[in-house]
Amino acid sequence: MGTATIQVRVLAVAGRRVWVAVSGTLSAATLRVLHYNLCARVTDERTEFYLDFNAVRWDENLPAAELPRLLPPGGRLRFHIVGAPVSLRGQLGSDVRCRFHSDIASAWSEWSRQP
Template identity: 85%
Template structure:
């Protein structure tokens, strides 16, 4: 069995928005890495995160109940979850800070409407 890896790339920054593309396997270890990577990007100026999860494989051993730990704390933060596995919607859907986009086009439309 190989080591799970996760890659986080910032694709765009504009105003308060940051578009982050994530690829790799989401498991207990990489969930922590992704969480800390997001926390490092939270600033007064950066409060809206577009998380493109189209290239993320969810390890079946990661319980859905762990997914809320992915997102940094903060009521002023907003997360646009793009192209996530259907299993993300239930555990993260209860978080009012999250909006789900089924594809990049709908997320880009939301991105484009923001100042």
């Protein structure tokens, strides 16, 4: 078995919004790396995150209880989650800061409507 890796790339920044593409395997170890990466991007100016998970493989051994630890804390933060599997939607669905998009087109449409 190989080592799980995760890659985080910022694709766009506009006003308070940041579009982040994530690729690799989301496991217990890489979930922490992704969490800290997102925390480092939170500033007064950057509070709305579009997280594109379309290129992520989900480690089947990742406990569902770990998923809520993915997102940084903060009531002013908003997360638009693109391409997430049902397990992530189930774990983060009660988080009022999250909005789920089934595809990039719906997320991009929302991004484009904002000033």
